[in-house]
Amino acid sequence: MDPVGSFRWRDVMQLSDVFRGITRVTLGNGSSSLFWKDVWFDDCDTPLMEIYHGAFSFYINEDEPVAKIITATDPSLIFHLPLSTQAREEVRGIQQGTMHVLLDEGCTDAWECNLGGAFSSKLYYDNCLRDTAADDAFRWLWKAKSPIKFKMFGWLSFLDRLNTRNMLRRTHFVMEGNTYTCMLCQNPPKETVEHLFFTCPFSQQCWDKVGMLWPSTGNRLALLHAGREHWR
Structure with a gap:
């Protein structure tokens, strides 16, 4: 049986390692700070x-605490011996x-x-996404x-985090009839953001009311770029 869970919670569970990467420890008794993973040295x-x-x-x-390593007297309890020269x-x-x-x-x-001031959500995100270039669509x-x-x-929708049926299936959400296809189509394909808002016949009828016709292929961001280029 497949494990039931969510990739969102998997990401949240990884935040402890991220937290240790943006903080510095002032040692007290050394019992709660990690010797290898915390910044204290x-x-x-x-x-x-x-x-x-x-x-x-x-x-x-x-994951041994600082106190245990500093006070250890038997290296065989800490390292796999023998050690290499390095x-x-x-x-x-x-x-x-x-x-x-x-x-x-x-x-x-x-x-x-240690991000340059008191902790804030903005400092945290700026640090995590410092090497990430956001698509222009987000700025628009x-x-x-x-x-x-x-x-x-x-x-x-840009991040593909709406509860479309393909997303619900990824999070092990059980739909009635165990079907995850589009409910608006005659021959229903998988319900994704791209299909639901751009290529579904019902959506195309809605867009036609305002004189817009989207390309038939491409992901949601590529479709937005094509639409902006055509209609400004």
């Missing part, structure tokens, strides 16, 4: 796992860097946002003079 702005690749590859448990050199570097670290049993670890949408609820509907 000296003046480094990246986790140890990204700096000491050799040592990290021999690690037994990558890993040994990296471990020495880590040991030298942690010699001055003093844990405070009466104080908890504290996280601070947000600059349009229309109610925000229409813009939100358009935004969800």
Whole structure:
């Protein structure tokens, strides 16, 4: 039996790793901060796992807290032995860097946002999407003079996040009759954003009322570009 779930929740469950990538830890007792994945080491702005690749590859448990590793006395409980030459050199570097670290049993670890100010949704999205170029269609949408609820509907359709039947099927939503095809067609194809709003005969009749005819192929963003070029 297929697991029932949603890709949306899968993405949400990954946010813990994203959170650790945009914060820096001020150590207290070191019990809740992760040795390899949190940013806490000296003046480094990246986790140890990204700096000491050799040592990290021999690690037994990558989610061990800082306190457990710093106070450990038996390397066989931390690393898969024997270590390579590179890993040994990296471990020495880590040991030298942690010699001055003093844990405070009466104080908890504290996280601070390292995105250039107090945490905000805008800073978070700017960081996550810093290497992503948005399609021009999104700019056209947000600059349009229309109610925000229409813009939100358009935004969800551009991202293919409307609850069309193909989307409901992806999230394991059981439809009556177990059918996920378009209800408006004689020979119903799969109901997608492109079909529902651009190529469905019913939709084409609606567009014909305002004198618009969309291309027969292309994804939703390509169709919008073609429409803008033809009708401005």
